[in-house]
Amino acid sequence: MDRNKKIVKTSIIGIIVNILLVGFKMAIGVIANSIAIILDAVNNLTDVLSSLITIVGTKLANKKPDKEHPYGHGRIEYFTSIIIGAIILLAGILAIKESITKIINPSEVDYSIITLIIITVAVLTKILLGTYVKGIGKKIDSHSLMASGQDALMDAVLSFTTLIAGVLNFIWHISIEGYLGVLIGIFIIKASYEILKESLNLILGVRADGELSKSLKERINQFSEVQGTYDLNLHNYGPSNIIGSAHIQVRNNMTAEEIHILTREIEYAIYDEFKIILTLGIYAANDKGEFGEIKKELNNIIKEYKEILQVHGFYVDKSKNIFFDLILDFKAKDKEKIKKEIITKLKEKYPNYNCNIIIDLDVTD
Numbered sequence: 213m214d215r216n217k218k219i220v221k222t223s224i225i226g227i228i229v230n231i232l233l234v235g236f237k238m239a240i241g242v243i244a245n246s247i248a249i250i251l252d253a254v255n256n257l258t259d260v261l262s263s264l265i266t267i268v269g270t271k272l273a274n275k276k277p278d279k280e281h282p283y284g285h286g287r288i289e290y291f292t293s294i295i296i297g298a299i300i301l302l303a304g305i306l307a308i309k310e311s312i313t314k315i316i317n318p319s320e321v322d323y324s325i326i327t328l329i330i331i332t333v334a335v336l337t338k339i340l341l342g343t344y345v346k347g348i349g350k351k352i353d354s355h356s357l358m359a360s361g362q363d364a365l366m367d368a369v370l371s372f373t374t375l376i377a378g379v380l381n382f383i384w385h386i387s388i389e390g391y392l393g394v395l396i397g398i399f400i401i402k403a404s405y406e407i408l409k410e411s412l413n414l415i416l417g418v419r420a421d422g423e424l425s426k427s428l429k430e431r432i433n434q435f436s437e438v439q440g441t442y443d444l445n446l447h448n449y450g451p452s453n454i455i456g457s458a459h460i461q462v463r464n465n466m467t468a469e470e471i472h473i474l475t476r477e478i479e480y481a482i483y484d485e486f487k488i489i490l491t492l493g494i495y496a497a498n499d500k501g502e503f504g505e506i507k508k509e510l511n512n513i514i515k516e517y518k519e520i521l522q523v524h525g526f527y528v529d530k531s532k533n534i535f536f537d538l539i540l541d542f543k544a545k546d547k548e549k550i551k552k553e554i555i556t557k558l559k560e561k562y563p564n565y566n567c568n569i570i571i572d573l574d575v576t577d
Contacts, residue, residue, distance in 0.1 A: 215352045215452060219270045222348045222357055223263040226364070229341050230259040233334055240330050244322050246378070247314050247389065249331070252371055255303050259363060262296045266356040269295075273450060286450010290414045292356040297407035300363050304400030307370070311393025318387055323378040331375045338368035353451040355414065359407045366403045370396045420446040425576040428456075428486065437462055437474050439497055442524040443537070444576045446488070457491045459525065464496035495525045503528045506562060510536070513557050519544035521574055532565045534558065539572045547571050 233256045241249030269292030275285045346361025348354070373392040380386045429441040439461040446456040460478070462471065475492045482490045499507040507526050514520045522539040529535070538554075540547050555567045 215354070216270050216274050218348060218352055219354050219357055220267050222345055223266045223270075223360070226263040226341060226345055226360060227260050229337060230256045230263070233337065234260070236330055237334060240327050244324070244327050244378075245319060246321050246323070246327075246374075247310055247319075247393075249327075249374055251307055251310055251393065252334075252367070252374055255307070255367055255370060258299050258303050259360070259367065262299055262360050262363060265292050265295050265299075266360055268292070269356055270354075283449040283455065284453050286453045287415060287448075289354065289356050289450060290411045293359045293411035294408060294415075296356060296359045296363065297404045297411060300359075300366070300407065301401060301404035304397045304404060306397075307400060308394050308397035311390045311397060313390075314393065315390035318390070321381055321387060321389065323382040325382075328375065328378050328382060331371060331378060335368050335371045335375060338364050338371055342366075342368055355411060355451070359411070362403055362407060366400050369399060414448065417447070420444075420576045422577040424486075428458075428482065428488070428490075431482065431485065432458065432460060432478055435474065435478060437466070437470075438478075439463070440495075440524065442495065442522075443493070443572060446576065452487070454486075454488045455490075456488050457493070459493040459495050461495040461497050461524070464498045464527075466496075496527055498528060499526055506534060506558075506565070509561055510554075510558065513554055514538075517550055517554075519550060525570075528565070534562075534565050534567045535570075536568075537570045537572045539574050542574060 234253050237249055237253035237256065240246075241253055269288050273284075273286050273288040273292075277284045342361050342364030344361070345364060346358055349357030349359075349361055373396050374389070377387070377389045377392050380388060425444055425446065429444060432438055432441045442459045442461070444456065444458040446454055448454055460475075462474070466474075471494060475494075478492060479490050482488055506528060510523065510526070514523055519541045520538060521541055524537050524539075526536040527534075538551065540550065544550065551569050551571060555569065558565070558567045
């Protein structure tokens with residue numbers, strides 16, 4: 213079964229389970245005159261809506277690329293996660309509001325053994341459903357399913373506190389429904405914040421997964437002609453659509469034909485193994501002899517700067533122009549100042565050479 217079918221199937225299971233829970237809880241809540249159980253039922257109703265949104269989002273995200281959206285529609289999944297997070301946030305706010313009302317204006321609640329048993333079954337059902345949905349979401353990298361699964365687990369916690377309140381009321385006639393509702397509402401809001409934050413980060417663009425970037429570089433470096441891999445950039449256009457670019461360093465006397473063959477082999481290998489479309493640029497290495505001495509002096513200079521993470525792309529042309537890239541820590545306060553200082557120090561040592569530096573961002577491990 214492909215990824216999209218798994219998402220839809222899992223969401224349909226969630227819809228069926230939640231509709232059954234809504235019916236049972238709403239009936240029990242009305243019979244017992246329990247605002248906590250009724251709120252719990254309403255919360256399950258929002259889960260049905262979340263699952264429906266997940267299905268619609270998956271269908272839209274699976275649309276083929278078109279002229280207006282050449283990279284596809286995969287990021288729609290992140291928007292569905294945001295909508296689900298907003299629904300969870302609303303549920304948390306309503307839970308707090310209704311719970312405060314319950315504290316201010318308490319009413320008689322009538323729990324029974326059957327009521328408590330049904331709530332217990334609901335708690336266990338929600339735990340199983342949440343674990344299942346979240347597990348499937350992690351397995352197929354579906355953020356909307358992970359959000360739905362997290363929502364279900366939060367519902368299980370909410371139902372469990374309702375159970376505690378019911379037991380206390382049934383045995384000792386103590387009513388703490390309102391206070392527990394406020395506490396759970398806070399936890400629900402916290403969960404929604406985490407879902408919204410993660411989804412918004414994915415839309416804005418986040419640092420590539422460290423293990424993935426290291427694996428990609430290691431695989432590229434396995435090609436004997438490659439002397440190093442740098443400037444790896446990965447752009448996520450949906451969980452299953454990653455496009456990237458990188459520079460590889462090769463010996464400076466390779467022919468255009470040799471470079472063409474090498475880059476094609478690498479790009480095919482990366483797509484076959486990682487399903488990532490990769491575009492490669494070339495750095496030519498010429499750090500031998502006199503140029504090697506310049507490189508050695510440069511290495512000594514950069515040791516003075518803890519902000520410098522890496523130097524690459526070193527090349528000296530026949531017109532005595534020195535080229536290289538600097539990767540600076542994001543915490544570096546004045547990147548241009550560091551660049552000018554390095555140029556000045558190299559110029560003092562090699563007055564007949566011109567220094568050209570490009571400052572790179574530390575975007576991948």
